[in-house]
Amino acid sequence: MATDTTAAQVETDTQALGPVVNFDKVVKRYGELTVLDELDFSVKPGERVTLIGPSGSGKTTILRLLMTLEKVTDGVIWVEGEPLSHMRDSGGELVPANEAYLRQMRKRIGMVFQQFNLFPNMNVLRNITEAPVHVLGLSKDEAAVRARELLELVGLSDKENAHPSKLSGGQQQRVAIARALAMRPDILLLDEVTSALDPELVADVQNVLRDIASSTDITMLIVTHEMHFARDVSQRVLMFDKGKIIEEGTPERLFSEPREERTQKFLRAVLEGR
């Protein structure tokens, strides 16, 4: 795997804190298909990492495993030093995680999907307060105060009473970002969050995410084909192919001087609009 020293430097700066996410020989198979093949990688606290690679290379699977929407076939995923894919039994051995354990661990992680997935029958404010009230146990008032701060952050203070169907795709996605942040996750997963949007709405969503990246220390894992955006928000890019990382580096280096032929081919295809 090709790496570069600048990316290594970013890693050593935060190394003392230990990884916030660690994939340890993670295998994910669907029947005969091996999607992730003994995958090892880790992410430092506060780091922003972009995952790129051809369709089917396993990027979304990684995010879905972190959201506990999927289970590993083999290997262990660690989050903040604790197992995510497994739990410890009374003897300290790793055993498959049960639902109650997963529910606790899941609170640390927020995800924004390509399709915004808002609750259509609830107004914007309720979309954001629902999980903090029902999952974190906040009072409705506390949750509303937090939701209004977040609506300001995403530039939608005037929309708290609107229903999702009255909003543009870009506005809906900004509500989805606020909703994810309302749970105060330590890790935010972004899965092609602008690819379902009309081109003129992309910049608003990206600007909100740039602001969040520069004003918070939240750790981010980002799947995107928008190389400018990846360059703006992330410190490290991981290039996947067939369930393995084949190259990694800073966005500046990897996008301008990709070392692996498969990375060069992929970036050319993205630039040509595939």
Ligand SMILES: Nc1ncnc2c1ncn2[C@@H]1O[C@H](COP(=O)(O)OP(=O)(O)OP(=O)(O)O)[C@@H](O)[C@H]1O
């Ligand atoms: N539930 C499932 N059952 C069977 N195969 C699946 C399932 N989910 C994903 N796959 C397969 O796993 C492979 C990896 O999918 P994944 O969505 O992680 O790739 P990706 O890199 O995110 O691709 P894209 O850029 O197209 O979103 C693909 O071949 C996909 O068809």
